[in-house]
Amino acid sequence: MVKTKQLFAGLALMTTGLGTAQANYTLNLMEGVTSISRDVYGLHMLVLWVCVFIGVAVFGTMFYSIYFHRKSRGYKASNFHESTKVEILWTIIPTVILIVLAIPATKVMLEMNDTKDSEMSIKVTGWQWKWEYEYLDSGIRFFSSLDEASNKARQLNSGIDPRTVPNYLLEVDKPLVVPINTKIRFLFTAADVIHSWWVPQLGWKKDTIPGYINEAWTSVDKAGTYRGQCTELCGRDHGFMPIVVIAMEKPDYEAWVAKQQGVAVEKAAAAEKDWSQEDLIVKGESVYANNCASCHMADGAGLAGTFPTITGSSVVTGDINAQVELMLKGKGMMPAFGQMLDPVDFAAVSTFIRNGLGNSVGDSIQPAAIKSLQAAIPAVKYDDDE
């Protein structure tokens, strides 16, 4: 029994104290891979040691008193209960300590806010429950969502042991790729509710808020893969929208950019061509699994009272245009998929749910038709400050 074994492991850990935890375990904040993250780590250690020092002094005094000044040792109570001198002393000392802390904190704060002279900009948009990345300089734009293996394992009673899934819940289908030693400015916004973009190794997090554009910057010094998560409660799948940043040497990054631009051309061509119904259904099945199954369930049964059933649904078996419109615009808890899926995926999943999951309407819709519908969706507007 895995569970019992874990329970014993947990208990053993408790009794043997700390330190025996897994190899990749950290008890402390990560130092990270940027100058800012190291400054933040330094501040963290400074204030931690200040707290430890004060704690030892205060608790030491208290426990000395608890041990020696007890009635059972026959200690007689004194009667002092006021001393202006002492009160002034223990007001001034903390004030001095606070000033000592405030000076470096202010420096780091100002540095973090300095987004001037950035070499490239990436716009990050939070969606329920995925991230959209747009490279403002090279025009690359894509969505990044939880990878399929994690997504399958994380379903209620999936029967898949998360320990067998590599980087469980911290893996995405398309990671954000950035060059190292480059000052990158991030612009953050959201399409539906508030999210927050956090990669611990970069040293900060920033909320993505509908109607706002927030700024932050980073410059990674070490090539590698850095993982993070959404940190602002954003609804049902808040725990399932990870962030993966791959930092590359500049030449590798440039090669990646060129490849992405090629992919974009191919995709545009795919949206123009005529698709057969079978091809759409085959493609639609995987689109459904990644985007729809977490609410409407893998078999289309939904969840009584909360998420509607797909099988036999009046929307899905009714007029295809009405169904597509609902999917484009969303409804209640259902997100608007209009900008989240590309025309091919959108057409494929629209066709799949009408001809799979126990439905057999028999019709289909072409990516080209979807493309023109998507073009009609008004762009999200932003306030011009912040």
Added chain:
Amino acid sequence: MSAVVAEHEHDDHHDHGPEKGLLRWIITTNHKDIGTLYLLFALAMFFVGGTMALIIRAELFEPGMQFVSPQFFNSMTTMHALVMVFGAVMPGFVGFANWQIPLMIGAPDMALPRMNNMSFWLLVAGILMLASTLFMEGGAPASGWTLYPPLVLQTGAAFPFAIFSIHLLGISSIMGAINIIATILNMRAPKMTLMKMPLFVWTWLITAFLLIAIMPVFAGAVTMLLTDRFFDTSFFDAAGGGDPVLYQHIFWFFGHPEVYVMILPTFGIASTIIPVFARKPLFGYSSMVYATAAIAFLSFIVWAHHMFTVGMPVAGELYFMYATMLIAIPTGVKIFNWTATMWKGSMTFETPMLFSIAFVVLFTMGGFTGLMMSLAPVDFQYHDTYFIVAHFHYTLVPASIFILMAGGYFWLPKWTGNMYDERLAKFHFWLSVISVNILFFPQHFLGLAGMPRRIPDYAVQFTDWNMVSSIGAFIFGFSQLLFLYIVIKTIRGGTGEEVTDEVWEDAHKHGLEWTLPSPVPYHTFATPPEKIPTEHF
């Protein structure tokens, strides 16, 4: 027996004892009955909220989803917080206020007894309505107790009910606060000047002002949510020219003082208990009063430290950072004063004292993490992780909740005339204090290692400490059944030991309530007491 017993004061009419039967508890206007109602209700809600916490910890015992759906998990985190804050901790302290304020200031009852009854029953109505949302289409609110838009606007049928229940709870709190202020300002015994009041009374006076200031703000914020959803306003909707961050500013203008509403009476009870068992007057009485007032004042000007990551202008970030750091000063004064009260005392360690010492130590731990996260640039790392969860649970569970229990052990013998079982109570204390640390300490590590809060499932490297935390949670949760047993046993006769009027050695030097007989008669201080304890002068 002291001279304050009311019996001989009655002339032509008989003693008004309690009503017979169940009706007594429904129509009562007696401050002791209403205090009892509040305390029992708070205890019941403590178990309801605790059950929700155990559902959360059971799901988080290991990675993968085993028991609940993510949506229900979010409902649990939301409802756990709302029930604990508005159903358990706040009513718990109101219960102590009802019982103790009249006894401590030598008043016969609260100033507004009928309103007192109404504010209790509105609380019950509010919490019942909130609980009913669990059974509605779309489930209970799942957007966190902060109810941030736009997410909260996606709530199902429960939405207007949750908001109306907050209105009810707010009305109840405001009425309770008015009553407490009216009582303290008007009904003190003649010699009970403000600067002679027990610290518990002082902290409640200040807390009551906080409540009157903030509850209407919260009511306003949720009403704006209501009109955004149903009447097409756009207070918080950017597409209509509104601003989702505005809600956060309004909420935390309420929310930060609100957390002090839960901690100031805690300070008050600790300051009452520690001197009794140290057999020494409270050190620095007046500085304690000023520190409480200072903390209350600061609580109104630091709200945005809950929102360092929303993208404020850097000047705003720096202002809120500095203002927040200032809180450490009056809070430090309090902790030093408690330590100095123990210093060179003649201490004994009955259960109320044990819980109070644990409070001072563990609340200080929560204070340390509070200082750490006041540094805005570092808070960019801590924010919305388990580090924060550990922080505020340290300042609420082994602080507010421990002191509520300390107060229970401290005054139950006075109220009932029965002694609780000291051995069992000490066992309860040690179980609680050890398990609460197993529960919350590892959460510091989880947060620093990168685990966000409010997630139903987590990456595999967080498994070990989550397991430890869950084990601690279950030990802590079930230990509280022992508390329930001890309380019931005490009410129904206790150990049978004789309880003196002052209960604790020399307690009569520390507070008026200990000059009354045990158990306390149904009516007390029909005439104000002549003498008052003046231990701190």
